[in-house]
């Protein structure tokens with residue numbers, strides 16, 4: 001008897017297809033969890049060695065899904081959702097909160113939000129001092145307090161993973177290039193990545209707004225809402241990708257596709273993909289305003305990317321190791337390595353005749369859809385709720 005066969009496990013996930021792009025794994029495997037940590041991944045683990053067994057046959061077993069852009073400052077901002085609603089109860093183990101909190105409101109995250117959530121939260125700090133407690137969040141330069149932002153980042157160093165700014169009306173109209181410039185300086189001074197929102201949902205900025213801001217970004221910074229159809233997005237008036245975006249990608253800037261209520265167009269996606277630009281991360285931008293309208297869950301957005309031509313493995317990479325890298329946590333999240341925190345998502349890939357809708361109301365038919373089945377967070381098991389639609393998790397079936 002060798003060492004591994006004499007081991008015991010708190011949890012055994014049996015017979016699923018493990019898709020872990022960071023580990024180069026796409027095969028049927030058993031996964032053993034002990035003390036909240038991945039203890040073993042093997043072709044067969046003796047069921048007698050486990051106190052609890054989950055049958056994952058015909059299911060996908062993937063590293064815990066990471067939503068790289070959502071809003072979970074529930075009770076502090078009007079857009080904030082309860083983290084577990086779109087987290088462990090929806091197949092997602094970790095959420096990047098994209099700037100819900102600013103310097104004046106951040107303390108509520110570690111004091112009230114994080115202790116009440118099973119889902120891990122990786123906040124980015126908004127440059128606007130109130131974060132998204134007020135929208136518009138920046139109307140003049142006095143709404144940004146550089147020193148207070150840096151002091152909050154220093155005080156909450158272990159809880160802040162980046163800095164966020166939105167290039168939108170009226171902020172960009174009031175501050176112009178000072179808006180991304182001050183934001184970039186705060187991020188650089190703090191040694192954190194800067195996440196820049198493009199796409200002005202108010203429709204009042206020129207399409208070139210924010211184009212020059214791309215030149216300020218460097219390796220590790222993030223552009224979010226890549227597929228927005230709004231002015232200030234990635235395309236010029238002729239539908240050509242701004243050269244500044246191409247250059248940013250060449251420098252190592254990461255591209256996120258936060259869907260949201262108003263920033264995702266199949267048509268824009270097609271044009272950008274046809275020009276050879278590939279996003280790094282899939283995210284929802286789920287917020288109270290969009291939950292029951294356009295975007296429903298991370299698995300729902302993943303389904304859209306399958307339909308756009310990405311492979312299952314690419315979609316999983318874009319919701320595991322890539323967002324982990326964007327948030328600087330790839331050393332501990334985003335892959336199922338032995339000894340790592342046991343964050344695991346079990347998914348079903350359903351077949352049917354589905355209808356997908358983007359933020360412009362455009363429709364696409366799809367034959368496959370991801371559905372969450374079970375979430376494991378630090379070894380603890382969570383069952384997804386009924387789902388965001390009256391009939392559950394699936395997109396609408398045509399037939």
Ligand SMILES: [Zn+2]
Pocket residue numbers: 069070071098258285
């Ligand atoms: Zn957002």
